[in-house]
Amino acid sequence: MKKLILSTLMAGALAIGANAQDFDKWSLEVNGGFNKPMAPLNKNFLSPSLNLGHVDFGVRYMVNEKFGLKLDYGFGSMKEAGSDDALTQEFDTKYYRLDLQGVANMGRVFNFESFTRTFGLLLHGGAGIGLVNPEMNAYNDFDDNVYNFIFGITPQVKLGKSVALVGDISTIINGRQTVTWDGAEAIRPDISNGYYGANGTWWTGTLGLQFYLGGNEEHADWYIAADKYATKEELATQINGIKDMLKDSDGDGVPDYLDKEPNTPAGARVNSAGVTMDSDGDGTPDHMDNCPFLPGPASTNGCPVEEVVEQLDFFKKAINDGYVNVYYAFDSSKPLGYSTSAASYVSNFMKKNPGVSVEIKGYADELGPEDYNMKLSERRAKAVYDLLIASGVDASRLSYKGYGEDTSVDKSSADARQMARRASFEVK
Known part of the structure; x- marks a missing residue:
């Protein structure tokens, strides 16, 4: 994401420089x-x-x-x-x-x-x-x-x-x-x-x-056409300015100039705007909510008062309902920064519940050849598998598989296709 933003801003700066000169x-x-x-x-x-x-x-x-x-x-x-x-x-x-x-x-x-x-x-x-x-x-x-x-x-x-x-x-x-x-x-x-x-x-x-x-x-x-672009010194100044814009003070994967909450705590789940996520809308952010997918008051750490439900049941429900996902850019198997907190969430839960095993499921959108998308979905699942192992989860508790194209979304919608480019989890 940062590379895409950097390339776009640099192209704009150079285009302005091109229009400013003549001979x-x-x-x-x-x-x-x-x-x-x-x-x-x-x-x-x-x-x-x-x-x-x-x-x-x-x-x-x-x-x-x-x-x-x-x-x-x-x-x-x-x-x-x-x-x-x-x-x-x-x-x-x-x-x-x-x-x-x-x-x-x-x-x-x-x-x-x-x-x-x-x-x-x-x-x-x-x-x-x-x-x-x-x-x-x-x-x-x-x-x-x-x-x-x-x-x-x-x-x-x-x-x-x-x-x-x-x-x-x-x-x-x-x-x-x-x-x-x-x-x-x-x-x-x-x-x-x-x-x-x-x-x-x-x-x-x-x-x-x-x-x-x-x-x-x-x-x-x-007159040399290449000279219409910025000089080496001007380019260095522009790049330094862009680097300043791309700083990520809270390390949530969203640069400060796009981050609406640039001081979220470490490990907090955030959306693409850097805002802390509250999946169940109960006012307790997910990273502080013991029941992030069931609403409850802050006095019970976000869990419902009327009934005691095991945390494992919450997690299984969240998985089965598709709330926990890692997302990818088009034709990429590198997780988008803002969504890697989902993998961190799974890792923390597995460490607290050593008897749990998880399958990681990779998906792709419907653009491109079907056999290529099958391989791409497997690479996406493998990328999350590697993240969980790197976080300390034993490989024997994990498996991964590519499921190819997700045909349940609207193929003509860019937003829907983005939701299809994901890795999901299933508790075994």
Whole structure:
């Protein structure tokens, strides 16, 4: 019972923590570095492997911690490789591009938090428009309007709550590019018709910064879903508070916060609310009543005045009328704490009456397979058998048996099914 209560309260506390947190979604990005035109180039021109001359700016919005969108603008200049033997001719080409891209945060997709919370990785890809503008050679000042596709990878290093250092390598494919990167020749002779293939290829490599906007503890790039739950310290505080709630000061099996009588004496029979039981309603609680199932005044310790009846007869009547039972939770053979006092009652009586033998009878409700319930009922009877032996009753005076399903109760009623999940006693 305590474990069930503890699990329920902890789940509620963690759910509250989950709803209380969020992450920032916007960021600004600035990068600068190298470019490299790959093709098409005239045979008389070469480009450097790393041509310093590219800058881009971007704004990004993350829909969630894994996926988002960004709009970025890039521009730069491409020049010749340079050669002492003058085999390479000069060129200088400016370019501009504007792209809308999708972004995937691979750090969250692949759970980088299992080994680092400092390094991240973004993948991005999309499309846009651009302009290639040679400033030298045959097509000097020709405005080559293109569309493009862009794909890239962006490693990240978290520097603080609001900023990260990033590198990026992107490949761009231009479509409808009419002239070569060097501006020396047209890709097709008739430049008036343009060239509508994806024929211009280049890449950029940059280093830059990402600035996160917002007032939350983390941006989506670094937000970890598990962090929405309580920290270790917060969880320890919550557990300690719950443990305090589950204290059972009087040891009757009912935690204090549910116990309506948190100071009942040791050995007293109580119900599920921790209230001392008075089975015959005569005002004398069972643990003080010598005749707990027959009403009588306190002056005779709860026994009737009009006739003297042996205590053994009271006990047999209580057993035969089904007043003394140990109860169990669904599919369990562990006695519910509040009902173990019934076993204590039987134990005390047997010690006072050494000639008495008792059979313990186990029962189950009608839910589940019949053969399984038969075995479950026997385990329940065996659990009470073990309790009585542990209390000092000789095993030779005890027997136990499982009787399977109790079909005398209303199967559709949860309360009735609870009454069926029991172990009863029969005096021999």
